[in-house]
Amino acid sequence: MRDIPAFSVSADTLIGFANHLADLAGAAIRPHFRQRLDIEAKGDASPVTIADRAAETAMRQAIEAKYPDHGIYGEEYGHVRPEAPWQWILDPIDGTKSFVTGLPIFGTLIALTFEGQPVLGVIDQPNMRDRWVGALGRATIFNGMATRANPRSDLAKAAVATTSVGLFNAAEAAAFESLRKACWLNRLSGDCIVFGLVASGFVDVVVESRVQPYDYAALVPVVEGAGGVITDWEGRPLDTRNPARVLAAANPALHAAAQAYLSGA
Template structure:
């Protein structure tokens, strides 16, 4: 474990504040769920709604008031103080396509990083009120109870999840096809909830192609604190210095097997 300041290790206050941010986002999002909405397209063709923007805005306002020296990186409003060692990384609605089509498989992602290293993460589903929280040195909790990954160690018995295959390059698509054909079950349209399912033992592997830090920073403490392994496709630890292809597995044996297949072994 890196030398994380006692600020995180000794106090529950930061965990409580992160929970408060997720509460605020949920309050902003729920009134818009399954309601008529204008859906805009951003420069990268991904959708955005008033709910995305409202949820991020209310979280940023709370951070500015409580930790004005911390940095913020959010999907909708970009960077504030990008050189600060502590950074809050926010994705107000991870899975906007699911949100606008009325599917409750999206989530709010809240992460805190120290020098690019994710030390705290929340995956919150504001409609079902499911919340996973992981913090370095602490076990992951799902709605206040310990979350544990699956004991399955053989790919033939594993369930693999991804968000959508259209996001893969041709070579990534071929790698994913090899992996899914080695597994018992495969499911699509997971977004962050796929990684929560790995943390809670309902799926064994989740993976996606190039993701932004706001897509994956919160996943790292949640999966790790539940006993899983999460890395890039080459098996390297994740930091938030840039985009990454992400794979999470329930245990080291499955992680090694997935990495080998993704590499073409």
């Protein structure tokens, strides 16, 4: 597990505040779930709703009040103080397509990074009240209790997931198809929730095409704190300053086996 001396700044306080942010986002999101909403298309054709914007606004206001010297990078409202060493990276609803179609497999992502490295992450499903909290040097907590990823190392017995094969280019799709055939079971969709399920021992491998820092920063401490491994497809650490192709696995052996199918794609 990676470790940096970031939590000399009151780890418990920061973790408590991240939980508070998740509570605020959930309170903003729940009234809109399975309601008829106006859905807008952003520049990349992805949907956005009042729930996305209300949740991010609530979190941003709380951060500005508590940590006015920290940076904030959110999917809906962009970046403030990008030069600050501490950055809160927010995705108010990861899986808005699921949200607008009434599927409860979306989540709020909250990350805190220090000089580009994720040190704290929250995956929160506000309707099912499921929450994973990861912090460097600590075990991942799921709904108040420590959780661990699956120790099995046989790819032929592994469950692999991705949000959508339609997000891969031709070479990536071919690589994922080879990996999928090598695994026992594959699931499509799930967005951030499947990364939480890696930490809880139900999913073994997750593969995503090029995603933004707000899509993956929070996932790193959650997966690593449960004993998993999360990198880009070439096995390099994720540093949150650039888009990345993400590979997460329940343990180092599974990660190496899955990466063999993906590297070079």
